[in-house]
Amino acid sequence: MTYDAIIVGGSFAGLSAALQLARARRRVLLIDGGQPRNRFAAHAHGFLGQDGKPPREILLQAREQLAQYPCVKFLDGEAVSASAHAGLLRVTTAAGEEVQGKHLILATGLRDQ
Numbered sequence: 001m002t003y004d005a006i007i008v009g010g011s012f013a014g015l016s017a018a019l020q021l022a023r024a025r026r027r028v029l030l031i032d033g034g035q036p037r038n039r040f041a042a043h044a045h046g047f048l049g050q051d052g053k054p055p056r057e058i059l060l061q062a063r064e065q066l067a068q069y070p071c072v073k074f075l076d077g078e079a080v081s082a083s084a085h086a087g088l089l090r091v092t093t094a095a096g097e098e099v100q101g102k103h104l105i106l107a108t109g110l111r112d113q
Helices: 012-023 055-066
Strands: 002-008 028-032 072-076 079-085 088-093 098-106
Touching: 002 012, 002 088, 012 028, 012 055, 028 098, 055 072
Parallel strands: 002 028, 002 098, 028 072
Antiparallel strands: 079 088, 088 098
């Protein structure tokens, strides 16, 4: 399958991008390694409508909402490379899976050192 968009990163930014694309009925694949930066935080702050909630709870609720859109698929894993071929983008995961799409959104966030 060729997706309209592949999103790498399944935390707040990646889920928000997936929601907007799903509402526009685009075929979306969201690849997530399950290691959000805020996984150690007890509460999220400054996020409209979610202030004070545990980040994990926000993420689970967002994934449940996105799962209602048949055009959104989830792939648990780590994207390790991306390349362009014949006008499409190919993303390869650490498990060796290859997926292709028309657009690529990198929503990987930051990593604390």
